[in-house]
Amino acid sequence: MKDKKESNIDKKRDFLKSDRREFIKLCSAGLAATGLLSSCKNTVIRNILPYPANSYRELPGNIKWIASSCNQCHAHCPILVKTYENRPVLIESNPMDEFPNGIICKKGISALFELYSDKRAEKTLINGKQAEIADAREHLKSLISQQQQENKPFYLITSAVYSPSLNSLINGIKNKYPCIRHVVYDLSVNQAVRNLFKEYVTPNALPVYHFEKTKIIISVEDDFLSHPEYVDAYFRTRQVSTIEEMSYHLQIESRPTPTGAVADQHLLLSPDEQLKFLKNLSSSLSKLLSGHSNQFQNEETYDSLIPLLAKKLLEYKGRSIIVSGSQNYENQQLVAYINQLLGNFNRTISFIAADEITLQGDLSFPSFLKEISFVDKPLIFAAECHDSVFEFLKQDSKLIRLGIFPHPRKKSFEISFAGKLFPERWEDFWHPQGFISFSQPVAEPYPRQIQLQEILLYLLDYQGEYYDYLHDFYLNKNFLSSQENNRLTWEKVLHDGYLRIPRNILKEHQFDRLLPDFKMIEKKENSSGTIQIFLNHVKDSTAYNPLLSDFANPMTGVLNQAVVSISEQIAKTKNLTDGDVVDIINGKNIITATVSIIPEIPDHVWQMEAEFTEEYGCQVFKLLKFEDYQISNEITDFSIRKTGEWQKLFKNQTILMTKSKPVPEYTWEEYTALTRDEESLKRDFTRKQKYTPQWALVIDLNKCTGCANCVAGCMTENNIPFVGHEEISKNRSLNWIRIEKIIRKEGKEKTISFLPVMCQQCETAPCERVCPVGASSHSQEGLNQQNYERCIGARFCNNNCPYLARTFNYLNYASKAYQNNNKYRMLLNPEVSVREKGVSEKCTFCIQRIQEAKRKAKINNELITDGTIKTACERACTSGAITFGNLADPASFVYRSSLSKRAFYLLEDKGTKPKVIYLARVRNSQFIKSRNNEG
Incomplete structure (x- = not known):
């Protein structure tokens, strides 16, 4: 018995010691037997369909492009997102008939760096403690209900609403809860222009500039080429290889801008000098048209240029555009008056009824600040608006915030929601060119992140996702086919990234009665000069974008730092050099900035860009003034104090x-x-x-x-x-x-x-x-x-x-x-x-x-x-x-x-x-x- 066991053990050892040839023989025999046994079974008959070449099914390892829309600024550019294995890796523009080259800016191109940032807010907080989204929404609902019962206002602050579906949701929530008052806080919207067209056209009028129809362009403090939607139209009249006559562009500004760099003639004037220039130009035009000047006295400013410019403007009457980016209401009135004299309205400047969007809420922001000053512990929900809004609110305010990145005061908020970026959300955006672009998610959001539309749907007791609401919204608007192939139509819209809609063009206006309304305000002069704060394209998330930090200002060469730009003359007068740190004192507000000397700006003008100052605690926004229902970004009541410190200026140009x-x-x-x-x-x-x-x-x-x-x-x-x-x-x-x-x-x-x-x-x-x-x-x-x-x-x-x-x-x-x-x-x-x-x-x-x-x-x-x-x-x-x-x-x-x-x-x-x-x-x-x- 023992010998038999030992022999079996020896056989097993011999098997384990078998060479490679024997091992392959045994494996092959096993595979052959398996194949024979499986071939004897009856297989289930299945329908075999060929794989279509244009199928949208994703293949592993293949690149997939998804049409979407950017949300980095008010342009909301149609984009294409390149995805690889369900992760977005690249953003490009989406060319269309209106924009053959597409429209996009470097903020949109680099937006994915914000998506993958580890500094994003990932948790929902209630009184500084982590909570579930469901609990936070229920808590918000109870707060609104309590305000409704006590007949107290609940303030909803957002940026300008360019989404028709979101605009509908806000109107719906106001109908359900009358205590809700909508306030728009958006620094990129020129409130002076909005107030002007609200008064002389209709409350919902929006100007559209047709640069492709112009022969003469005069821009006053307006860097309009920073708006990508105007770039293609502008250069159509400057294609020197294909046109017989090139357009003429005069840029008048107090700082060097890319728009001024491409202009044919460039004048550097302070804000007061710009106002004088417009007054003299309107006087010359009025004199040529009627034989006598208007109420403005013709001052001795650019006396050799203005008469010739006025003659050329009248020679090309109806083929010019005068635009202004000033926040000064009188400045905008003068520009509108000149456009009226030249017959530009309804030719090179048209008016679109923007019924689908909201650029001004129930209250203007200055009116809102006055109102809450009399309210004890006002309840305010700041949803996806610039964080500088908290600089102007009362200290005892009860605050609710929805933001993509955390706020330093997040523990003091009643509720703090973590928001979604546009690559993670569904959204729609209205465009004055006659189409609506759609943003669709290309990445999975974090579990505890939410967008404003989802919060409003919960408050409205809507049963379903925001995607369902978005689809039904456009189906009810009759923008989509209501036949059986409706789903195919909707899928085509999402595939293209946009939906064409009819435009309501307004023909009537009352700019002919503009002149008697002028009330020119004399400004107080200050020996230090004037501080100008430029508010173009301000967005919180750009401070968290490391790629943008490597880009310099195209005109100054300085990287994104909190700097105050001055001329060489001011530097000599104040004994300042590049890199000196100064305190700018305005009443009780004191902000700190680094001096940058630029030779291409007028004397007695101190300039600050608000674009990249979020890293420094939004200090620059403390200088803004809200008066007469508009933002004042020109400060004359200030003083300068040297701190004795020096900071290196980083340049990349x-x-x-x-x-x-x-x-x-x-x-x-x-x-x-x-x-x-x-x-x-x-x-x-x-x-x-x-x-x-x-x-x-x-x-x-x-x-x-x-x-x-x-x-x-x-x-x-x-x-x-x-x-x-x-x-x-x-x-x-x-x-x-x-x-x-x-x-x-x-x-x-x-x-x-x-x-x-x-x-x-x-x-x-x-x-x-x-x-x-x-x-x-x-x-x-x-x-x-x-x-x-x-x-x-x-x-x-x-x-x-x-x-x-x-x-x-x-x-x-x-x-x-x-x-x-x-x-x-x-x-x-x-x-x-x-x-x-x-x-x-x-x-x-x-x-x-x-x-x-x-x-x-x-x-x-x-x-x-x-x-x-x-x-x-x-x-x-x-x-x-x-x-x-x-x-x-x-x-x-x-x-x-x-x-x-x-x-x-x-x-x-x-x-x-x-x-x-x-x-x-x-x-x-x-x-x-x-x-x-x-x-």
Whole structure:
């Protein structure tokens, strides 16, 4: 018995010691037996359907684009969100008929950094303690019911409501609870303009400016090109290659802006001087029209320019626009009066009935502040509005807040809701161009986050999700088909991202009775001057966006810091230098700011941007005054005190001041008389192969506003990390595109232009010849390639590049240790490799997009036509200044542009043969000639 057991053990040992051949035999036999047994069973008959090519079903590993809408500013740009395995990685504009190039800004492009921020509010709090959303909503409902029973007001403060469905919900909640009073607090809405059109047109009138119909544009303190919805229309009249006559643009402002940089003529005037200019212009126009001037006395201000300008305006009557961004009501009255004299209303300026939105609530914000001053412990719900609103509320107020990022006073709030960002929520936005864009979720929100619409639906006892309410809302509005294919219609709307609706255009107005209503107010003069606070595009979340922190102000070059900008004259008078820290005292309010000296602003004007001051406790908002139902952003009652401290100013821009022309620039008369000789037409590159494309890029400097959208688009597409202020101060920025600002002096006048510079993809690239390991090479398609795996970090290529277009990774910027947030790795584009420390990098002309287009063309057996491939910078450029294409194709835009009279190349004398073609700037500065030039 024992021997038998031992023999069995020996057999098992022999089996375990069997060689590889025996093991494979046994496995194969088992698999064969399994196959035979399974083949004997009767299989269930199933219907087999082919996979449709246009199916919306997501395939693992594939890129999916989802149409949505941005909510970073009042433009609410239609966008496309690139998702990879259910995580959004990129945002681009969504082109449509009204906007062929799409509309977007760098805040919208970089919005996903806020989505993945670890500083977001993730919990709902009741009296500072964590609570469930259901409990918080029930507590809010009980508070409103209590206010209703006690006949006390409940204040709901929001930003301007551009959502028709949200507007309907607010009206519904006010009907159910009459105690609720809606207040709009939105610093980006010009209340002076709203009050003007409310008085002279209708309460719901909204002006729409048709820049594409104009011949003369006069802008007074209005940086309208910062609004992406106006960019394409503006440049339609400035396409010098396709139009017979170029429009004329005069910019009058107290600070340098991108809009002023692209203008044909630029005047730097203080706010008081701007008012005098408008008074004199209206007087000259009135005198030419009726033979006598209006009630304003013609002051001796720009006496040589204004009469000629008035004659030109009357020559092109009905084809001009005068706009103003001033918060001064008298200023807006003057602008409207001039537009009325010129017949611009219902021609270049139309009125749309904005019945679907709310720009002013039941109470204006100044009236609200007066009312709560008499209310004991007012109950206030600040929902998704700017946090600076808390600076103006009473200390004993009972506060409820809904916000995306936590507030320092969150423990003192009665309820604190954690909000959702637009990539996590359903929403709709009304556009005056005649369509509604939709925002749809592309990422799962946190469990304890909520949006205002969901709170209001709960208060209305609505049974269902907000998505259901949104669908039913537009079905009841008859904007969707009510037939059986309604679902398909709704799905198409969500697929396209927008829904076209009819517009109610208003024809009647009463601006003809405007003149007798003028009451000019004399301002008190202050020896220190005037403080101007600019409130454009103020949003809380931008302070938490690390990518935006690497962007400088396009005009000053200063990164997002709390600075007060002054002229050189004020600096000498007050004995101030760059970086001095000063206290600005206004009554009991004292704020601290760093001095930044800028030569392009008027004397006696102190300027502060409110855009990036949230990091500093919203200090600048303490200076705002609310009077006469409007916001006053001009402060004259203040004093300055030096603290003795100094703070470093971080700058990230190359500024070149010169009297010569570093790049070609022409007037309209010089351009029309310009001819190109045969020598310059022979600069085209010889093709390596007959059928090999030669990729090139065209940059039209006439359309470049210096907005840096191209930089933001390039960074998000190509996994370029943000490096922070300290690294930027060491000239270690990793941007593949830099925007150079060129200031050229012509006598007393200064002209500003922008020059985007990236890798020029040189045909005879100096960087390729010096690389010791051959990491930099040239492709048959004309691209200068970089092999990151082969690069050893010698940096010979960086030193030998005459365009300074290469960057170097001094640190492992993409690591968690540097970025302090592992969630940002969710933003990495899977189509682009991540570079490590010690690697040189540069622009690649988005080679991943080129390869993807070639792959699709091969699968579909198609040719790559002109315009099929768009680089990230081209997709981000709202003005259409950048165009990518095949230089070897005679029918392509880049080839035709290379033969243009305006075409030139950077450092052409170096013999590098670059593939980036620049089109020179053309200014219509001689449109209005002074008397001296005429005489």
